[in-house]
Amino acid sequence: MQKDADKSLRMDHYRKSGETQAGGYKAVADRMKEIAKQQAMATANMMKIKYKLAIMSSKGGVGKSFVTSSLAAALAVLGRKVGVLDLDFHGPSIHKMLGIPTGHGMLARMDGTVDPIEAPPGIKVASIGLLIPKDDVALIWRGPIKAGAIRELLAYVNWGPLEYLLVDLPPGTGDEHLTIAQSVPKLSGFILVTIPSEVSKSVVKKAVAFIGKMKVPIVGIIENMSYFRCPHGDTIHIFGKGAAKDIAEEYDIPFLGAIPIDPRIRECNDAGKIFFLEYPESEAAQAFRDIARKIMETVEEGKAKIPEIEEE
Ligand SMILES: Nc1ncnc2c1ncn2[C@@H]1O[C@H](COP(=O)(O)OP(=O)(O)OP(=O)(O)O)[C@@H](O)[C@H]1O
Ligand SMILES: [Mg+2]
Numbered sequence: 001m002q003k004d005a006d007k008s009l010r011m012d013h014y015r016k017s018g019e020t021q022a023g024g025y026k027a028v029a030d031r032m033k034e035i036a037k038q039q040a041m042a043t044a045n046m047m048k049i050k051y052k053l054a055i056m057s058s059k060g061g062v063g064k065s066f067v068t069s070s071l072a073a074a075l076a077v078l079g080r081k082v083g084v085l086d087l088d089f090h091g092p093s094i095h096k097m098l099g100i101p102t103g104h105g106m107l108a109r110m111d112g113t114v115d116p117i118e119a120p121p122g123i124k125v126a127s128i129g130l131l132i133p134k135d136d137v138a139l140i141w142r143g144p145i146k147a148g149a150i151r152e153l154l155a156y157v158n159w160g161p162l163e164y165l166l167v168d169l170p171p172g173t174g175d176e177h178l179t180i181a182q183s184v185p186k187l188s189g190f191i192l193v194t195i196p197s198e199v200s201k202s203v204v205k206k207a208v209a210f211i212g213k214m215k216v217p218i219v220g221i222i223e224n225m226s227y228f229r230c231p232h233g234d235t236i237h238i239f240g241k242g243a244a245k246d247i248a249e250e251y252d253i254p255f256l257g258a259i260p261i262d263p264r265i266r267e268c269n270d271a272g273k274i275f276f277l278e279y280p281e282s283e284a285a286q287a288f289r290d291i292a293r294k295i296m297e298t299v300e301e302g303k304a305k306i307p308e309i310e311e312e
Pocket of ligand 2: 064065066088093168169170
């Protein structure tokens with residue numbers, strides 16, 4: 001019962017923040033003041049977290065959320081305190097991949113802050129998917145409402161002591177990406193995800209161009225669904241070969257590693273089990289451990305670089 005009250009409180013809060021955009025000068029002035037206050041709180045809240053990484057692709061369905069959840073688990077197993085912020089408002093899924101059902105809720109405190117939910121092995125999760133009551137609720141939000149929701153999530157989530165915040169982004173180079181690139185202070189960088197196909201490569205290049213224009217570093221690129229190992233030993237490149245390495249070479253971006261296609265990944269994600277923890281000895285889990293170590297080395301030693309993009 002308490003949980004339900006908390007959930008409705010948060011959804012009302014978002015509805016209200018949209019409504020106040022209309023109205024007279026006083027309403028606009030009040031709203032501007034509120035936005036400035038939230039922005040200051042967001043900056044202060046984010047400054048408490050050492051390393052902030054955003055996982056991006058531009059291309060949909062390439063495994064961004066799976067990669068984000070697996071990296072979170074790998075970093076946590078390697079001893080880091082990790083949080084995951086889901087900014088895919090229109091298709092939140094990472095909470096489920098981490099075993100938390102839609103509509104679970106987040107505890108809203110009297111001071112207006114909210115507590116993230118903890119998933120194994122100690123990953124803190126904040127997502128709009130926890131606040132909507134069920135999967136078939138669609139959030140029909142224009143850009144300013146999304147920017148406002150992001151600002152509030154950055155400002156009001158009580159992450160506690162955290163070393164890494166991983167932000168799961170939707171496809172594209174839209175409002176969510178722009179807001180994150182512009183409003184997270186000291187963003188450590190973006191991690192790019194592609195599958196090996198030419199189509200994916202051509203779209204992921206847009207992400208590189210976007211990040212270059214935002215003057216934010218790229219930590220590296222991961223190739224997901226890279227190959228499939230047949231039970232009788234052959235390796236099949238179902239989606240082609242080499243997109244991530246090609247992009248890495250073309251833009252001088254570190255290639256972080258390749259994750260194979262494994263049907264158990266899809267099964268675990270659908271069942272709300274964390275693949276990385278269920279199959280720690282699998283090739284994919286080992287690849288994630290190596291990638292997590294490379295990420296730690298790059299960001300903790302401040303080695304990530306802003307990509308150089310030729311202006312047209
Ligand atoms: N390496 C893999 N092997 C097998 N299945 C995978 C692999 N990576 C991801 N999947 C599956 O592919 C689907 C898409 O993955 P996911 O949702 O992580 O992609 P996404 O890029 O986040 O999508 P969106 O663009 O909608 O946010 C999911 O069903 C997931 O379980
Ligand atoms: Mg996703």
